[in-house]
Amino acid sequence: MKELIAALPVGRVLTDPDVTESYARDRTFLRPGKALGVVLAQSRDDVVTTMRWATEHRVPVVPRGAGTGLAGAATAMDGSVVLSLHRMTSILDLSPDDEVAVVEPGVITADLDRAAREHGLMYAPDPSSYEISTIGGNLATNAGGLRCVKYGVTRDSALGLEVVLADGRVLETGRRTMKGVTGYDLTGLFVGSEGTLGVITKATVRLRRAPAEVATVAAEFSSLRDAAAAVSAITAAGCQPSLLELMDRTTLKAIDDWKNIGLDPGTQAMLIAQSDASDSQRAAARMAELCDANGASFTALSGSPEEAAELVGVRRLAYQAKERLGQCLVEDVCVPRSALPEMISAVEAAAARHDVMIATVAHAGDGNLHPVFVFERGLEEPPPQVWAAADEVFREALALGGTLTGEHGVGLLKRRWLALESGPVATEIQHGIKRVFDPLNILNPGKAI
Amino acid sequence: MKELIAALPVGRVLTDPDVTESYARDRTFLRPGKALGVVLAQSRDDVVTTMRWATEHRVPVVPRGAGTGLAGAATAMDGSVVLSLHRMTSILDLSPDDEVAVVEPGVITADLDRAAREHGLMYAPDPSSYEISTIGGNLATNAGGLRCVKYGVTRDSALGLEVVLADGRVLETGRRTMKGVTGYDLTGLFVGSEGTLGVITKATVRLRRAPAEVATVAAEFSSLRDAAAAVSAITAAGCQPSLLELMDRTTLKAIDDWKNIGLDPGTQAMLIAQSDASDSQRAAARMAELCDANGASFTALSGSPEEAAELVGVRRLAYQAKERLGQCLVEDVCVPRSALPEMISAVEAAAARHDVMIATVAHAGDGNLHPVFVFERGLEEPPPQVWAAADEVFREALALGGTLTGEHGVGLLKRRWLALESGPVATEIQHGIKRVFDPLNILNPGKAI
Known part of the structure; x- marks a missing residue:
């Protein structure tokens, strides 16, 4: 850590456990491990320096936006360094003619939307957290939101990225144009990869007519x-x-x-x-x-x-x-549109059968439900009946042709059900892709796949 | 070849050079190599059998839809087997409630659109070739079209795929739901990969309200x-x-x-x-x-x-x-919307400077231009002044913040300019991804990346 502190500008690294603890968790109940420290990156160079150091010393790095995630993807593990991008808040370019913005990852989602609206445009993706979440975090989780039903998810607004790879190399993906098919779609691969393939340091995003x-x-x-x-x-x-x-x-x-x-x-x-x-x-x-x-x-x-x-x-x-009601396990199943009533009945049945409080909101037009399982404060993790009810909800969603997660991601929370949806071939391929980007497995290991 | 013929149902393999020649080329002027034969797949099993055989014998395979490509991606090479999917023409499911269709890759694009319209829906992607091109080919090239300006490209309508990998394993990607973020976006990786990562045997696509x-x-x-x-x-x-x-x-x-x-x-x-x-x-x-x-x-x-x-x-x-005017080199640059007038001037200047006939159409709302370089019939390839003018057009597109290809793909035609756009890190990563899917490099080798 001394070496990292020396390599970065003064003030970039926090190591006081009382302070770092708040950077080690997201919005889930999950208890983080003990991180070595937190890097507050202010530039791409800070990220490059951190990743080079991490590669040299084989230290796991947990990239992080605002920590509003709901699946545990930003939960730190023992011996890791948390790499926070939340101070990289510049809107570098906003072109009304091209209907495009170029932003740093720490820009608050709603801030970009407001900046666009000054030109009669909007940034469409709007997760419920959009007043506090960052574009970088939204990209890392492929965040959805309320307006998705018409304008699509974060992926549908991402045109190109600048990414720092595990070994500190800088990769540019995508483009500034509306269309483009040069090479494989690396932009799409990073969107939703939960910080396991690289650290996004800049994004070119599409704006739409407000x-x-x-x-x-x-x-x-x-x-x-x-x-x-x-x-x-x-x-x-x-x-x-x-x-x-x-x-x-x-x-x-x-x-x-x-x-x-x-x-x-x-x-x-x-x-x-x-x-x-x-x-x-x-x-x-x-x-x-x-x-x-x-x-x-x-x-x-x-x-x-x-x-x-x-x-x-x-x-x-x-x-x-x-x-306010207690601790929450927030779920995120998505089913084909026609299966929405059936899925809702299944959630109600699971709540009754296991005597669990489930409060449901849904991005109903997309078939995306958030059953929130409420449990007692003070517990280390959800009690068995909550897991049993959640398990029923997941299996029913898959049986209806749906998916475990519509927009929150897998993180740590959904890993135990992942194999039910992905199957062995997809799992093997995904780990193969992970190895191309991160052969030492230092980027957010154990998450997403 | 005898072994392959024996392993497939009767009538699936063509080997008469007079017949196979027409399956060995696409819509470009490019002269194909001499293929060993053509497989006319009628089922996923035919594709699996072909790929297992190809892996065993290290035979390059060139997947193919209707051969309407404009970049040479479906051009056969010496000693390859062409794998045509054009006989897999079933629309397996069309759900008006879910606004989703499940199709085989050989379905003609306009046929799916017509089938959807019977239910008040449409299949939005409409490359100019849509009366003769296939969904599989559209997916492999991430085809655009006229309606893109409002409804996006083929990628924006692809929800999930069934893919046969190089070694014959079957991979399922994506989902039937409107949203979903389980694992890396493998669907997006296959769309636009020009048959270099796997052979698409089924696709779940999104329909939209007509x-x-x-x-x-x-x-x-x-x-x-x-x-x-x-x-x-x-x-x-x-x-x-x-x-x-x-x-x-x-x-x-x-x-x-x-x-x-x-x-x-x-x-x-x-x-x-x-x-x-x-x-x-x-x-x-x-x-x-x-x-x-x-x-x-x-x-x-x-x-x-x-x-x-x-x-x-x-x-x-x-x-x-x-x-009808001559042989055509069809180009496909795409620039940020605001740069359209400048790009058009650059095309006109290149035509004048090199005394080349260029006829331009543009999906203008997307900044996507198709300058078509017309040259004499009978020539084996475009004369030097056409390449010189094309080179100028490509470089100008990149200088304006654009891309070499908005919707046609790289194929063989744009390989020599690829490095100008992609850079060494992206190139290395793309080849790494290729190796995950196709370690023996038998799937359409030499194309796309």
């Missing part, structure tokens, strides 16, 4: 399945919502207890749907009709941006509200 | 740069066209000579713009205005689907029309 107007529908239902049926109807009718979010009663209750949103006693589910199309009012009215036709007890439509922001703001509180 | 209406603008300009300026204005105004195509006079003249479209003597360029938004008429009217404001000599707007199909049909004739 919508001129939005119209928003909020609908309450006395049954969760009715709400899910409304989701299917909205998709089938071709309404093309720019946001289609579902919250169950447990989630709504947690938000209501905290923020007093005036929750009706009979409300079992709420749907928030938004259209940002040029005929957003008409599209929203159609979505409201479909909610009514599927048994909504209450439906409201608004063309006001302020009301829309408020409603979506309620949804963005969901995770924090649930953290 | 637009209810389209409005189309055709505008003629007396200067190509004016047309390019109109493109920039349309993008900057946020019109979000679903198609934005540019043709230069040489292209128009070739089409006119063939199909008599009544080309005006003063027309130097034509722009075709389309909107399929719910307010398509309004969007098209705005695009027409912007054409007028940028010096269009003639502008027509139509809401009729028949007229739209006719206009777009004219554009789709471009390549065939040019083939």
Whole structure:
């Protein structure tokens, strides 16, 4: 560590265990190992220096953005060095003509979105954490979000990357253009690789035209399945919502207890749907009709941006509200759209069978559910009945043709189910790819694959 | 070969050189080597058998769809076996609820699109060749097309693949869901890999809602740069066209000579713009205005689907029309959107300086140009002045922040410029990845990377 400290500019390395501990964990309950220290990188050169040193001394490195991950990918292990990119916060270029931005990895997601909006553009990917998470972290996990249903995930906005490899070499991938097929898609390989293949030090991302107007529908239902049926109807009718979010009663209750949103006693589910199309009012009215036709007890439509922001703001509180109830195991299954009602029933059944509190929100338009398993504070890890219920939920998602993780990633949390989805050939290939980039296995070892 | 013939069902292998020759080339001028034979695969098992045999005997295999490629990726080499997938033409599943189809690789692209439209959906990627090219070939090259400007390239519609690896093992990648981040993005790695990593035997692709209406603008300009300026204005105004195509006079003249479209003597360029938004008429009217404001000599707007199909049909004739003029070297540079006018000037300058006929069409909304270098029939390859002009065009594209290939791929044709774009680290990594999948280098050796 003395050598690393000497090789970096003054003040880049933290070694006081009281301070480093907060850099060693993400948003999960997982307890980190004891890291040797934390590098607060401020430039690509800092990252190169750190990786060269790590290669020389075979020290595991855990790259890290803001630590808002929900799968344990940024959890430090014993004897590792945490490499935090959160101080690399420059927006290096923002070109309205090319609809492209070039950013450092520590840029807060919402900050880039705001910068783009000054030019009538937006940065589309918006994980719920987007006010605190970084672009680098979003890229490393291929983060999703609320607007995915129309604009796709982080991968769909990533054009090119600068990456520092395990041995300190610098790799450039991708391009600044809208299209390009020179060589294999290395950009796509890094996106979602959870820091196991390299450290992203710069990204060229695509911006999109910001919508001129939005119209928003909020609908309450006395049954969760009715709400899910409304989701299917909205998709089938071709309404093309720019946001289609579902919250169950447990989630709504947690938000209501905290923020007093005036929750009706009979409300079992709420749907928030938004259209940002040029005929957003008409599209929203159609979505409201479909909610009514599927048994909504209450439906409201608004063309006001302020009301829309408020409603979506309620949804963005969901995770924090649930953290008030206890410790959380946040899950992230994604099923084919048509299987959403069935998946929701399976979650309800698992909660009842194992007597576990599960609060579910869903990016419903994508078939992506977040069942949050709430358990007692103070426990080191979820009790057996929570794991049993989670196991049931995972297996049911796979049985329905779905996946273990729609947008949060595998990290450490989902490794024990990974083989159920990936199979032996894919697993072998993935480890082969890992060896090409990181033959010494020092980059976030044990995560993702 | 006897062993391979015996291992496959009767009739799967062609060895008569007169017959195999037509399977050994693509749409380029490149002369293929002498293949040992052609396998006409009808099932995954045929592919597995072929690859096991090829691994055992170290025989290079050239996977192939319909042979409509424009970069030489499907050009056979001496002593190779061509593995054609064009007989695997089943649409195995088409789910309107999930907006997903599962297809064999030999399905003709436009056939899938038509099948989807029966359910109010579409398969968005539409390379100009889409009436004759296959989904497998489109995946292998990450084909683009006219609708890319709104709906993205083939990659953006590929959810999951079944792939036979070099040694005959079967790998499944990806998923059926809209989102998913389990493991590295192997689907993305295969898309655009030009048959060098594995043979795609099944694909799960995303369908999209078919637009209810389209409005189309055709505008003629007396200067190509004016047309390019109109493109920039349309993008900057946020019109979000679903198609934005540019043709230069040489292209128009070739089409006119063939199909008599009544080309005006003063027309130097034509722009075709389309909107399929719910307010398509309004969007098209705005695009027409912007054409007028940028010096269009003639502008027509139509809401009729028949007229739209006719206009777009004219554009789709471009390549065939040019083939009537001579042999073609079809290029495919892509530049940041704002650099389109500059790139067009560079192409015109290169044509003048080297006294070469270049006919340019562009997916203008994406900054993707196809300068087609026309040269004399009967020549074995383009004469030196064509290569010199092409070299200038490539270097200028890179200097403008662009790429050598937006959608056609590297194949054999662009290999000599590859290092200019990729750099040594990316090249080494790509060869490392190739070795993970194909350690004996039998899958389409010498292509793509």
